[in-house]
Amino acid sequence: MSHVDVVVTGLGATTPLGGDVASTWDAMLAGRSGVGPLTQEWAGQLPVRIAAQLAVEPSEVLDRVKLRRLDRSEAIALIAAQQAWADSGLADSGLDPERLGASVGSGIGGALTLLAQDDILEASGPRRVSPHTIPMLMPNGPAAWVGLELGAQAGVHSVASACATGAEAIALGLDMIRSGRADVVVAGGTEAVIHPLPIAGFSSMRAMSTRNDEPEQASRPWDKGRDGFVLGEGAGILVLERADHAAARGAHVYARLAGAGITSDGYDIVQPHPEGAGAIRAIAKAIADADVAKADIVHVNAHATSTPVGDLAEIKALHRALGDHPVLTATKSMTGHLLGAAGALESIATILTIRDGVIPPTINLDDPDDGLDMDVAANKVRHLDVPAALNNSFGFGGHNVALVFTRP
């Protein structure tokens, strides 16, 4: 099937490793962990007292009055989108706003606002609840603010598919351009829920690492000693553009977004399908959609969150869907798990791997699980020519999203 070509012309991010894409990428290549102790008073009572918090606070970037109206997840989406937009060079290009769309999702939404305003309601009564509460906590808030900032009029969408959100938002952006609804889509994910309630919830599921005394070693995908994921916060945004539109304005192109595959397990609300059936189908669909051969996919930025079951299920799925030739990495070993932003941040890492020919390391992979029978860039960067790569994202609810990026 032939498609309109879609390319990536701008990147933006604010993450536990850095306040922008360049500093985040440098930290990844240096194998640095963004995980640290939670020193807030509320953390003392929690079984999990570590997280990957933002390297740069939004208050260092946005002015105080603007921040009063923004949930933290909205603020960082806006910061990442501003960076991506500036990077794309579209600001003064004369782009028709009716041809510009946005697709930005979050896994959990404005939970920090919801919880803070509930505290105010309980303590001081309904009149003290901020009039900005609803636009701050609504799940479409980040997409709406990004769309507003850039004047997007081709449609503003907010995907929610838990930890697959960022990748699915990018896949939706691809659809918007291919179907002719937009020429440019600002797409990605955001998440900021480092708060005792979400931590307690994940922790009650026994999904999180409790390696509280060694924060930097806590996120260890595929290592025998892994004991759950580490919560991270951040945002990643890509500017997707119709290839001929980008070419006509002489834009710098990072990579092609060649294809996407989306499936649902229909199996369990939180457990992945034991044979990885949904993941296998998503990968196969992405490869077919991208019109590349399995052999061309020489690198996979895996979902691998550092949970005992999920990490190996993905390996099985990759074997079945691709074979055993790709070199894998799990950048969550450094960034923690950014939930709804993970797929977007990992797409950025995948794109920069293609650009630079270097795979960032999976840190803390000291004692590989016996079930890990594929090649991983363990603890050190791997230099490799990568013409095409895959990025996987899976989410609670049985969401599977695979994206294929190729060299432009």
Place this chain on the structure above:
Amino acid sequence: MTRDEITSGLAEILEEVAGVNPDDVAEGKSFTDDLDVDSLSMVEVVVAAEEKFGVKIPDNEVQNLKTVGDAVSFIEAQS
């Protein structure tokens, strides 16, 4: 409390809530047209003013407070 004191108290609130430069706040200024205070920020201003000046500003009164001077007069009469 004098009218000037109420005006400067309102200026502090407007700076905090809506980023308005205190030097721009004067009795003749319209909240929406001159100071760019939108409807949601106006709600915040009212709640903060009730707290600061120990008054009650009913919702049906807020629409009559077009200018800083209108608000000063209302607060002056209440306190």
